[in-house]
Structure formats: structure tokens, C-alpha cells
Amino acid sequence: MSAVPMIPRNGLIWLLIAQVLVILPHLGHLPLWIIGLWLVCAIWRVQIFRMHARYPRSWLKALMMIGVGCGVYLSRGSLIGLDAGVVLLIAAFILKLVEMRSRRDAWVLIFLGFFAVTTSYLFYDSLPAGLYSLLPVTALLAAMIGLQQSAAGTHPWPTLRLAGSLLMQAIPLMLVLFVLFPRLGPLWSLPQPSDRGVTGLSDSMSPGDIAELSRSSQLAFRASFEGPIPERDRLYWRAVTFERFDGRRWSQSLASQVPQAPDWTPRGTPVQYSVVMQPSGRPWLYALDVPQVEASDVRLMTDFHLQRTRPIDQALLYQATSWPESLREPGAPPATLERALQLPAQGNPRSRAWAETLRREYPNPANLVQALLRHFNQQPYRYTLKPSSVGADIVDGFLFDTLNGFCIHYAGAMTFMLRAAGIPARVVAGYQGGEINPSGNYLSVRQLDAHAWVEYWRADQGWIAIDPTFQVAPERIEQGLEEALSDEDELLDDSPLALRRYRDIGWLNQLRFGWDNLNYGWQRWVLGYQGERQLDVLKELFGKLDARKLGLLTVLTGALLMAVLAVIVLKPWRRERDPLVRLFRRFERLLARQGIERQASEGARDFAERAAALLPASAESIREFARLYELARYADRPSGKGELQASFARLRRQLPWRSGARWEPKAVPDER
Structure with a gap:
């Protein structure tokens, strides 16, 4: 029997380097014992190469696999799911190192490495992550080349140069396939990683939830407008509507999630814009009222919020047109109005009594609303991220005792008062404002821009939006949260190194804007180049396309590109000059x-x-x-x-x- 060919030294060196580069971006969501496992397996593999150690026996390999399975279960609580699956993949990628005997085994290890590189995009899809992924890919290519060399090969740097050259030659073909090859829907869907970061608004909310979001500088979405950017006081980005109140929390009603377009009439000048939304794990899309989106999987729900058929688990690009001055449901269905008047049977007696007094004093709903707004404006209310404790009756405690709170305190209290006075009202949660990036002339809206406001209903006038927070802290609406709460030291607590903290330093602020603009371009033109967006671009370039024409175009372009690459590689012009x-x-x-x-x-x-x-x-x-x-x-x-x-x-x-x-x-x- 012929001896199994030994793994060349050069190939082994690049395999070890490739493993380090593949594992590094996963460290943020891997258990710490993975690092120890790799160190043990790497040292063991080197000792095997030096003939100072033996390959593991079958019983030991089985024991190691069982140990890894137990470790994954203890650290992730399950062996099923995306998080556990990625940990198992990385562990198998590491264990294969000590079990590897032949070049065939090394090829299996390299293919596992390529697959592990792609899984990192499930957690990080930014421009730096995309650029970094070229490093492990190059190292894996170098390992492939090293496997073809003799066992005595000891020159890793020429191997690296050749791997880099092969990668550079492949990039033009990759770009052609990226532009022309049709995007196919996934054969299955994966849950969003649980540790991907701040996800934003949820389907229910208590007064403290938005305050927590407002301490975060995580990006929620970016928006580009066709034309001038509207004034800040018109930038109310609706995400979700809360119609149910249980005495502590506001939440969605089941009826508001029905994909049935409400009655509305466009008025005023439309606003056209595109949004690149960050993964949220929720199906809602952010838009100005009242929006229209030309996407087959997006619907306008009965409460005027946009909802997708599946959660947003990766960056999403969509175009929208909104009519902020629209007439919305002037004749609302009785069921809708009934939901907008719902209150718990008990609780907050002082607020209920005051609402009854206002109702008798101001029989006209518009006058009652103005009276409440004047109350917030004239009384010593204070806007703060650190409100005082309010006790069991949160509306009574806020309105009559503490007089300080965040936007959800004001929106929730006013909605409660309007309902108690017999006026249909509901809380709208979303984002307000955004930071203009002068480098790209677009808005960056972050979690700290999370906001809540009120809309109430009047016969023949429909739903009317009002913001009681503006009466207390107009600078919050006109200038932004950071200016409104400049005296509080808890903003951006989650980002001590964020450049946004140092926006008063001119050159650092310019650097921040430039880097953000670069990332926005990556998300808009690369990550957003999917489905209908791809078809629109191809139609602009080549006119009407069908499957046959697109396939022929792909083949011809690929063949032309391969011919050009062949000429560049073979260099027929390099004939003898003498x-x-x-x-x-x-x-x-x-x-x-x-x-x-x-x-x-x-x-x-x-x-x-x-x-x-x-x-x-x-x-x-x-x-x-x-x-x-x-x-x-x-x-x-x-x-x-x-x-x-x-x-x-x-x-x-x-x-x-x-x-x-x-x-x-x-x-x-x-x-x-």
C-alpha cells in the first residue's frame, strides 16, 4: 500500500493562518472556549508535522466531538438555530485540523473555511467586514496553492503573491456576475442572530423603553431625498402604532396588523425618497405619512404603517413617496374608533376626573386638544432621560406629581387624557429628525432619534398628528435629542469611542461624515442591489430584458472578460525585443x-x-x-x-x- 502524501509545510502554514483570519470576525459571538480549542488543535497539528505527536485515535475524536457538542449546548442552550450552528461550524473547522492526514482532508478543511467566511456576513455586512473577508479568502487560496507544492516547500511569500494575483484576476468576473446574474430567493430563511446589536422599537413599549434606545448611537436607517431635505419638524418617521393600553404598557392591536389599505386622500406636495434600513428583526418599514412603496412584499396596514411580509434581517433598500398633508380616514370605521378609545377599567383616577372636567369645559375636541397642549407648555414640565418614579398609576404620577419624563410619557399621558375625554387617539412610535450628512446630502437616523407622538381623530378631518413633547422641549424637534439633553451625561453611553461624541472637533466630524458616506454608498449600491433594484438598473442599461437575453448577455460578457484576462496573463505582446x-x-x-x-x-x-x-x-x-x-x-x-x-x-x-x-x-x- 502506498504511503499517504504528507501535507506540505507551506500548505500547513497557510492553513493555520487562514484559520486565524476566518475565526477572528466571529469572536464577538463565539464562546471563549473556542479560542482554547483552536490553540490546542493548532499546537497538536504542528507537533504531528514535526513527528512529535500522533494523530488522535477514533475514540479520542469521538470524545472531542461529544465535548464540543456539550460546550455548544451549555453556551447557547441549544444545538439548533443560527447561533449554535455557527459555533458548531467553527468547531468542526478547528477539529478537522488535527484529523487531517491527506491532501484530500486539507481540501475539505479549505472548503469549510470558505463556508465559514460567508457565515460572517450573517452578523456583519458593513464595508469594513466586506474588505476584511478578502484576507481569509486570500489565505485559503494560498493554502490551496501550498498543497500543490512539494513537502520541502518552505516559501510562503511567493505563494501569497500568487494567491493575491489569482484573487485580483477573479474580481472582474465576480463583478460581472454580481451585476448580471439574477438574484434568487433563499431556499430557506434563517433567524436573525440574537447578538446582532440594538434592534430598535418593539411591538410594545413602556415609558422606559424609548429612553433606553435614546442612549444608543446605533444606526436605524439612512434616507436620501429627491430634492431638498424637508425641515426637521416635518420629519416624523412612522414605524408602528400603539392602540392598546393595559395600565403600564402600550402595544399593537391585532386589527392594526391586517394588510388592508385604509381610506386616505393625497394632498399637498409629495415627498420622494429612498431608505436604506438596518436589520431590525421586525417587519415594519420606516416612512413619512402617508407612504406608498412599490414593492410586492410591502403593504400599507390599517393604521397607516408599512409592513413587510417577513422581518428585516439584512440591510434593505426601498423607495417611497409620501404625502404628509393627506386626509386620513375622515370617516373611520366604528371598530377603529372603538380601539382608539380603549382604556383599562381601573387606574389613574385623577387623570380620568381631570379629563371629564376638560370635556365639560371644552366640548369642541380641537379646543380640548389645545388646552392640553397649553398645559404642557405652561406648567413646569421637564424633558429628561432620567424621569422620577411614578408608582402604580403612571399617568397620574407623571401629570400631577413628578412632571418630568421622556417623549413616551407625554405621548402616553395625552393619549390617555384624550381617550378619557371621549376623543379617539393613539400613540405613534418611530423616529423624529435625523442628522444631515453634508458629504452625501442625506439623513442618518439613529436609535437616539426614537420618538413617540400622538394622533387623534376628528370627524371629516380624519387623523391629526400632534406632538406634546414640542410644547415642553421644542429644541428636541427643531435641533435634535443631543441639543435638547446636552446637560445630561448618559447620552451615547453605549459608544464611548464613537466619533459622534467628538462632533465639536471639526476634522473628526468631517472624518465621521466621510466614513458614514462611504458606508452608505456600500449599503445603497452593493447590499441594496437586490431583486427589483437589479432589474431596474439592468433595464436602464440594456432596455427590456427577458431570461434568454439576460443569460446570453451574461455568457457573452463573461467570455469577453475571460478573453481580456487571457491576453493580460499570457501577454502576447511580450515578444523578443532583440x-x-x-x-x-x-x-x-x-x-x-x-x-x-x-x-x-x-x-x-x-x-x-x-x-x-x-x-x-x-x-x-x-x-x-x-x-x-x-x-x-x-x-x-x-x-x-x-x-x-x-x-x-x-x-x-x-x-x-x-x-x-x-x-x-x-x-x-x-x-x-
Whole structure:
């Protein structure tokens, strides 16, 4: 039985480097024992190569697999799911290292590495993550090249240069396939990683939830407008509507999640914009009222919020058109109004009594709303991220005792008061404002821009949006949260190194804007190049497309690109520049057609003598060419090149075009 070929040293070096580069981006969501596992397996593998250790026996490999399974279960609570699956994949990628005996095993390890690189995009899909992924891919290519070298190969750097060259050659073809190859829907769906970061608004909310979000600088979405960016006080980005109140929390009603378009009439000037939304794990889309989105999987729900058929678990690009001045449900269905009047049977007695007093004093709903807004404006209410404790009756405690709170306190209290006074009302949660990036002229909306406001219903006028927070802290709406709460030191607590904390330093702020603009371009033009967006771009470039035309275009473009790459790699223009050497190569090819091939160790004179012996009729011309070549090449005769060309022309006229042809020697006149 033949011995199994040993893994070359160069290939093993690059396999170990590739494992480090593949595992690094996963460290943020891997248990710490994975690091120890890799160190043990890497040292063991090196010792095996040095013949200081043996391969693990079958019982030991089984024990290691069971140990890894137990570790994953203890650290993730399950062996099923995306988080546990990625940990199992990385663990298998590591364990295969010590079990690897042959080149075939090494190939399996490399393919596992490529798959592990792709799984990192489930957690990080930013521009730095995309650029970093080129490093492990290059290392894996270097390992593939190293496997083809001898066991004595000890030169990793030439291998790296070749791997980098192969990667650079593959990039143009990758770009062609990226642009032309149709996007296919997933065969299955994966749950969003649980540790992907702040996800934003949820389907229910208590007063403290938005305050927690507002301490985060995590990006929620970016928006670009066709035309000037609207004023800040018009930038109310609806996400979800809360209609149910249980005395502590506001939440969605089941009826509001029905994909049935409500009655509304467009008014005013429409606003057109595109949004690149970050993964939220929720199905809601962010938009200004009232939005229309041309996407087959997006619906306008009965409460005017946009909802997708599946959660947003990766960056999503969509275009929307909104009519902020629209007339919304002037004749709302009784069921809708009933939901907008729902209150718990008990609780907050002082607020209920005050609402009844206001109802008697202001029978007109518009006057009652204005009275409440004046109350918030004239009384010593304070806008803060650190509200005082309010006790069991949160509305009573806020309105009559603490008089301080965040936007959800004001929106929730006013909605409660309007409902208690018999006016249909509901809480709207979303984001308000955003930061304009002058480098790209777009808005960046972050979790700290999370906001809640109120909309109430009036007959023949429909739903009307009001913001009680504006009466207490107008700077929150006109300038943003950071300016409104500049005296509080808990903002951006989750990002101590974020450049946003140092926006008062000019050059750092410019650096922040430039980097954000670069990431926005990556998300908009690369991550957002999916489905309908791809079809729109291709139609703009090539007109109407069908499957046959697109397939033909892909094949032709790929073939043209491969031809260009072949020309670049083979470099046919790199012919011999020395005219004497070029002429001698023609002499060699001329004799090769007569069946006389020059040997690698054969000089010009020896080759000519052998050819003269085999072709006696042209012997004199062959010897003359060799003599003139030596004189022109080594004696540097000024007329040598011309004499050599004339000698070659005479010889070419004498010899037939191919070996075995019948010919008669012609008399050649003496041209000397």
C-alpha cells in the first residue's frame, strides 16, 4: 500500500493562518472556549508535522466531538438555530485540523473555511467586514496553492503573491456576475442572530423603553431625498402604532396588523425618497405619512404603517413617496374608533376626573386638544432621560406629581387624557429628525432619534398628528435629542469611542461624515442591489430584458472578460525585443517545418551544422546564416542585421513549406 502524501509545510502554514483570519470576525459571538480549542488543535497539528505527536485515535475524536457538542449546548442552550450552528461550524473547522492526514482532508478543511467566511456576513455586512473577508479568502487560496507544492516547500511569500494575483484576476468576473446574474430567493430563511446589536422599537413599549434606545448611537436607517431635505419638524418617521393600553404598557392591536389599505386622500406636495434600513428583526418599514412603496412584499396596514411580509434581517433598500398633508380616514370605521378609545377599567383616577372636567369645559375636541397642549407648555414640565418614579398609576404620577419624563410619557399621558375625554387617539412610535450628512446630502437616523407622538381623530378631518413633547422641549424637534439633553451625561453611553461624541472637533466630524458616506454608498449600491433594484438598473442599461437575453448577455460578457484576462496573463505582446534573436527564432521555425528541431543545449553553430548535414542542398545557405548571425551577434558589425536578413530570405526561398515536399534547388545569384 502506498504511503499517504504528507501535507506540505507551506500548505500547513497557510492553513493555520487562514484559520486565524476566518475565526477572528466571529469572536464577538463565539464562546471563549473556542479560542482554547483552536490553540490546542493548532499546537497538536504542528507537533504531528514535526513527528512529535500522533494523530488522535477514533475514540479520542469521538470524545472531542461529544465535548464540543456539550460546550455548544451549555453556551447557547441549544444545538439548533443560527447561533449554535455557527459555533458548531467553527468547531468542526478547528477539529478537522488535527484529523487531517491527506491532501484530500486539507481540501475539505479549505472548503469549510470558505463556508465559514460567508457565515460572517450573517452578523456583519458593513464595508469594513466586506474588505476584511478578502484576507481569509486570500489565505485559503494560498493554502490551496501550498498543497500543490512539494513537502520541502518552505516559501510562503511567493505563494501569497500568487494567491493575491489569482484573487485580483477573479474580481472582474465576480463583478460581472454580481451585476448580471439574477438574484434568487433563499431556499430557506434563517433567524436573525440574537447578538446582532440594538434592534430598535418593539411591538410594545413602556415609558422606559424609548429612553433606553435614546442612549444608543446605533444606526436605524439612512434616507436620501429627491430634492431638498424637508425641515426637521416635518420629519416624523412612522414605524408602528400603539392602540392598546393595559395600565403600564402600550402595544399593537391585532386589527392594526391586517394588510388592508385604509381610506386616505393625497394632498399637498409629495415627498420622494429612498431608505436604506438596518436589520431590525421586525417587519415594519420606516416612512413619512402617508407612504406608498412599490414593492410586492410591502403593504400599507390599517393604521397607516408599512409592513413587510417577513422581518428585516439584512440591510434593505426601498423607495417611497409620501404625502404628509393627506386626509386620513375622515370617516373611520366604528371598530377603529372603538380601539382608539380603549382604556383599562381601573387606574389613574385623577387623570380620568381631570379629563371629564376638560370635556365639560371644552366640548369642541380641537379646543380640548389645545388646552392640553397649553398645559404642557405652561406648567413646569421637564424633558429628561432620567424621569422620577411614578408608582402604580403612571399617568397620574407623571401629570400631577413628578412632571418630568421622556417623549413616551407625554405621548402616553395625552393619549390617555384624550381617550378619557371621549376623543379617539393613539400613540405613534418611530423616529423624529435625523442628522444631515453634508458629504452625501442625506439623513442618518439613529436609535437616539426614537420618538413617540400622538394622533387623534376628528370627524371629516380624519387623523391629526400632534406632538406634546414640542410644547415642553421644542429644541428636541427643531435641533435634535443631543441639543435638547446636552446637560445630561448618559447620552451615547453605549459608544464611548464613537466619533459622534467628538462632533465639536471639526476634522473628526468631517472624518465621521466621510466614513458614514462611504458606508452608505456600500449599503445603497452593493447590499441594496437586490431583486427589483437589479432589474431596474439592468433595464436602464440594456432596455427590456427577458431570461434568454439576460443569460446570453451574461455568457457573452463573461467570455469577453475571460478573453481580456487571457491576453493580460499570457501577454502576447511580450515578444523578443532583440531583432537578431527574433530573426534566429524564425530560422528555427523554418527548419522545424523540415523536421529539424533545435535541442535546448545546442548552440547556433552546432544546430546549423546538423541541419546542413540533413539538408545538403541548402547546406551552404544554412552555414552562411549561422556565420552571419554570430558576426552580427557577437562582433557587433554595423551591417550585420541587413546581411543576416538577406541570408534568411535566400534560405527561405530555397526550402519547401513543409517537410517531404518535392523540390528542385534553384540557382541563387551571388548578391555579394
